[in-house]
Amino acid sequence: MSIRKKFIxxxxxxxxxxxxxxxxxxxxxxxxxxxxxxxAAGFEERVLGIPKTLIRLKANIIKSVLIGQYQTNPDENAxxxxxxxxxxxxxxxxxxxxxxxxxxxxxxxxxxxxxSLTNDHPSVTVxxxxxxxxxxxxxxTMLTLMRNDRRINLKVFxxxxxxxxxxxxxxRDEPVTLWTERDLRETGVHAVGANELAPxxxxxxLPSFVIALPSMFSARMQRGLSFLGIGTLSGADESVYxxxxxxxxxxxxxxxSQVECSLLNMIYGSPSxxxxxxxxxxxxxxxxCDVLDYKGCARIVMTQVxxxxxxxxxxxxxxxxxxxxxxxxxxxGRREVALTKTRPQSFSADNYSTGIGQSYFIDxxxxxxxxxxxxxxxxxxxxxx
Numbered sequence: 122m123s124i125r126k127k128f129i130x131x132x133x134x135x136x137x138x139x140x141x142x143x144x145x146x147x148x149x150x151x152x153x154x155x156x157x158x159x160x161a162a163g164f165e166e167r168v169l170g171i172p173k174t175l176i177r178l179k180a181n182i183i184k185s186v187l188i189g190q191y192q193t194n195p196d197e198n199a200x201x202x203x204x205x206x207x208x209x210x211x212x213x214x215x216x217x218x219x220x221x222x223x224x225x226x227x228x229x230x231x232x233x234x235x236x237s238l239t240n241d242h243p244s245v246t247v248x249x250x251x252x253x254x255x256x257x258x259x260x261x262t263m264l265t266l267m268r269n270d271r272r273i274n275l276k277v278f279x280x281x282x283x284x285x286x287x288x289x290x291x292x293r294d295e296p297v298t299l300w301t302e303r304d305l306r307e308t309g310v311h312a313v314g315a316n317e318l319a320p321x322x323x324x325x326x327l328p329s330f331v332i333a334l335p336s337m338f339s340a341r342m343q344r345g346l347s348f349l350g351i352g353t354l355s356g357a358d359e360s361v362y363x364x365x366x367x368x369x370x371x372x373x374x375x376x377x378s379q380v381e382c383s384l385l386n387m388i389y390g391s392p393s394x395x396x397x398x399x400x401x402x403x404x405x406x407x408x409x410c411d412v413l414d415y416k417g418c419a420r421i422v423m424t425q426v427x428x429x430x431x432x433x434x435x436x437x438x439x440x441x442x443x444x445x446x447x448x449x450x451x452x453x454g455r456r457e458v459a460l461t462k463t464r465p466q467s468f469s470a471d472n473y474s475t476g477i478g479q480s481y482f483i484d485x486x487x488x489x490x491x492x493x494x495x496x497x498x499x500x501x502x503x504x505x506x
Contacts (some may be wrong), residue, residue, distance in 0.1 A: 133502045138494045145443070147277065148174055148480040154181045155248040155276065157234055158212065159184040161189040161221050161261060162205055163253030164197035164470045170280030170477040171250040172208035182213040182248070185234060189221025189258050193311065197470035221254070222464060224261040224318045231265045235273075244272045252280040256315065256438040256445040257462045263449030264318045267492040274316035279442060283476025285373070286469070293375045297337055306473055309466030310344045319452050321459025323433035330432040331361045332425050332447070333496070334410075334418075334440030337379040339387040341463040345437040348461060353387050363407035363427050364418065366440060372479045377409075379385045410444060418447025423498055426455050435459040446483075454495025 146187070148171075158175075162168065175182075186209045191198055209216060219230040238245060247266060258267050266273050288304035317322075331351055335342045343353050351360050363384065365376050381402065388396040410417050418440075426434055436458060437446050452458055485491060 127495060129504045131496075131504065133497050133500050135420050135498050138491075138498060139420060141494075142416055143484055144416070144490070145279065145413060145481040145483050148178075148482045149180050152180050152276065152482075153246060156183045156238065156242065156245050157185055157187065157231075158182045158209075158248040158250070159187045159189070159231065160205075160209070160250040161191075161253040161255070161258050162198060162202045163191060163255075164194050164201045164468070165253055165282060165474050166201070167280045167282045167474065167477045168201060168205055168250075168253035169208060170480055171278040172205065173250055173477075174280075174480045175278075176208065176211055176250075180212065180248075180473045184213070184238070185215040185217055186213050187217050187219060187230060189227065189254070189262075190218055191255070193219050193222075193464060193466070194468050194470050221258040222462075224257065224264075224316050224462070227258070227261040228265045228318060232269065235269055235271060239270075242271070244274060246274045246276065248276045248278060250278040250280075251442045252278065252362060252444065254261050254304055254442055254445075255464070256440070256442075256448075257464070259442060259445040260438065260449040260452065260460060261316065261318050263446065264453060265455040267449075267488045269489070271489075273488045275485040275488050277446060277485065278480065279482070280480045281478035282474035283478045285474045286472055293379060295383070296391075297339065297383045298386060303469075303472075305338070305469060307338050307341075307465040307468050310340050311464045311466045313344045313348045313461065313463045315339075316460040316462045319338070319436075319456075319458065319460035321433070321435065322457040323459060325431045327431065328428045329360055329498070330425075330434050331349065332364065332422055332434065333361050334364045334366075334436075334438045334444055335380055335384055336366075336439045337376060337383050338382045338439075338465075341439050341465060342437060343387055344460045345439075345463045349435050349437075359403070359406075361406065363402055364410050364421055364440065364444070365407060366412045366444070367409040368412050405500045412441040415443045415447035415450070418444040419450045419495075420447075421447055422451035423495070426451070426458055427499055430471065433459070435461055437461045437463070439463060450495060453492040454498060
């Protein structure tokens, strides 16, 4: 009779995936050659930051630069792109434009550019500058790259602003719905719909569950929840898990409080003279995530997806850019989860942000392997002891 070998059965966890992913690093050293650079041409001054840094570091962009453009704030975007274009031309004169708010066009343009590379490029290095990127641009670009057949080594670039939108001090403790128009960073909701690259796999007989990353401006979140059939006054306190932003920067602590204040006002309404509203979100229905912690965001999203199997899960992201990166990584391994996209009618470009702050980069080698590992979360792994 043969002796059975001992083995250990372990469940592959999100911690196993995240242990191998790097944290953001300051962009200060020369880089290896980049085949394709992808940027978003927004109106903020910081969209100039990464191109300027790449020029200073003598980065070599071999094939092309892809520029995502926005329909929102076209005049302000055009003014900033007049400054951006010469910088990008200095990096590579092969410039290709696409609609940054169209997931389908984002996929088509990036896929065509990758496909045009010869078989001499089994491994492709792509640079992605998310400094001026919307959540839709960032997540759509990431999903496109992670689903490509080639081995793609990705360098994510991110430049902060020096100063961000600051409302009048009297407004900071009030819900955004009471702010004056000059204090608003965005106005209106232009479009809400499903992201075509993450339609999800939903069934009519299952209940809905939403993972939501809000900002202090709740109009887009409210419309997104309504699109999914969840009323903000009847269901948002039970069918939604909130990922609230947090920061160590003392100058931005008020924003953290304002997000929760605006959410409470959206969910429970304003208190009347004879009534009071809850002062916090329901226990177990929310958590905090640092605005720069893309790995922490991916962990939270994946955990919620696992804990709510048997529901129609959707994600609404109106949070930070690096959190959008975390959402994209999580969605790459969970095709059953749908992504809802929202866009405002306009931004307050004059006071949205000013200056160019610190520049960061994240080195993600072999996106295809990273996507495979995210998809494997929850599976059993057998090891010989």
